[in-house]
Amino acid sequence: MADTVHVTATADGPYMIAGRVELRWPSGHVISQEGEADGSGAIYLCRCGHSQNKPFCDNSHKRVGFKSTEGDATAHREP
Numbered sequence: 001m002a003d004t005v006h007v008t009a010t011a012d013g014p015y016m017i018a019g020r021v022e023l024r025w026p027s028g029h030v031i032s033q034e035g036e037a038d039g040s041g042a043i044y045l046c047r048c049g050h051s052q053n054k055p056f057c058d059n060s061h062k063r064v065g066f067k068s069t070e071g072d073a074t075a076h077r078e079p
């Protein structure tokens with residue numbers, strides 16, 4: 001059985017994906033993750049809609065002042 005993949009909605013930023021995943025375009029083609037992982041192996045997917053490197057985050061969320069909205073992970077709805 002595969003290890004659990006963790007997806008974390010970061011505060012006012014991207015989704016952090018920790019664990020091995022395969023990303024695909026609607027066409028089914030695999031999206032290269034080369035050069036996208038940080039030192040821990042995590043990748044970051046844009047959720048602000050402004051990245052010029054979609055689906056990956058390019059830190060544009062900082063430039064546009066993206067704010068998480070109430071009801072998402074930053075609302076601390078943890079049990």
Ligand code: FES
Pocket residue numbers: 013014015045046047048049050051056057058059060061062
């Ligand atoms: S979340 Fe970082 S560029 Fe969109």
